[in-house]
Amino acid sequence: MPLSGKRAIVTGGSQGIGRVIAIQLAKQGAEVIVNCAHNPKNAQAVVDEIIQNGGKASVKICDISDESKVKQLFDSLKPLHILVNNARLDPYFRKPETSDGDWFSQVMDVNVKGAYLCSLAFFDQAKQLKLKDTRIVNIASVRSFTPAEMTMIAYNVSKLAMHGLTRAFAHNGASFGLTANTVCPGMVMTENLTRRLTLEQAKNEEAKIPLGRPATSEEIADAVLFVVKNGYVTGETININGGMYYGP
Numbered sequence: 001m002p003l004s005g006k007r008a009i010v011t012g013g014s015q016g017i018g019r020v021i022a023i024q025l026a027k028q029g030a031e032v033i034v035n036c037a038h039n040p041k042n043a044q045a046v047v048d049e050i051i052q053n054g055g056k057a058s059v060k061i062c063d064i065s066d067e068s069k070v071k072q073l074f075d076s077l078k079p080l081h082i083l084v085n086n087a088r089l090d091p092y093f094r095k096p097e098t099s100d101g102d103w104f105s106q107v108m109d110v111n112v113k114g115a116y117l118c119s120l121a122f123f124d125q126a127k128q129l130k131l132k133d134t135r136i137v138n139i140a141s142v143r144s145f146t147p148a149e150m151t152m153i154a155y156n157v158s159k160l161a162m163h164g165l166t167r168a169f170a171h172n173g174a175s176f177g178l179t180a181n182t183v184c185p186g187m188v189m190t191e192n193l194t195r196r197l198t199l200e201q202a203k204n205e206e207a208k209i210p211l212g213r214p215a216t217s218e219e220i221a222d223a224v225l226f227v228v229k230n231g232y233v234t235g236e237t238i239n240i241n242g243g244m245y246y247g248p
């Protein structure tokens, strides 16, 4: 159990990719905090599944864009060893005619400011408690590198910003063993995508993937586990997208 004795938090861990990351971290022995903001029942279901399989987990409801709540959350969870910044605002796209500045700010508030606030609280705690070998994993997207459709500009920009967060925390945390990395998934048919895309839209998206199928959430969680377990990779990006884009 390579992660036994470690405590991890997965933001947006109540469904989709975050749910599977939480389950896989727990299987490796970590105690997992499953976070979300709006649907506590979903988070509780993930926690129940982890506990039924012999793992340790609990739910923490917190809107990660709320600075004082994030501070309270991290203060209540000392010590934390692993942070996975996975939450994103849903819905994640909007028609161009409704994509005003307010929409852009809402997306940035959750996807970027939320990840920043969690990373900062995590960083400060690791430094203050003199924790060794701590990990930040930022879940970005293949869309952080590809040109955005008009409906997705705010989302793509928010995911590009994750790389800046990764580099900053990798740089500033290196002296005390904190690593930060980005995992960039391609298409994953999570319950959210299944709900939002028509069958035809999903087929069109799949047709763009050289390997011919979407990723599974387990394949994304594998990449997360790799950078969590390997303490010498930092400031890196793992592209896991079926060959959709050959990143730098």
Ligand SMILES: NC(=O)c1ccc[n+]([C@@H]2O[C@H](COP(=O)([O-])OP(=O)(O)OC[C@H]3O[C@@H](n4cnc5c(N)ncnc54)[C@H](OP(=O)(O)O)[C@@H]3O)[C@@H](O)[C@H]2O)c1
Binding pocket: 011, 012, 013, 014, 015, 016, 017, 018, 035, 036, 037, 038, 039, 040, 042, 062, 063, 064, 065, 085, 086, 087, 088, 089, 090, 110, 114, 139, 140, 141, 142, 184, 185, 186, 187, 188, 189, 190, 191, 192, 193
């Ligand atoms: N699915 C894909 O094809 C794909 C591709 C590339 C990248 N990604 C990235 O992978 C990650 C997971 O994707 P997904 O499809 O699994 O996402 P999802 O199904 O939309 O789940 C989003 C999660 O974030 C939580 N959340 C939303 N607002 C929040 C807030 N203010 N504070 C805390 N939690 C909040 C949601 O729970 P509540 O609503 O209950 O708060 C939910 O648990 C995202 O970062 C996404 O951008 C996904």
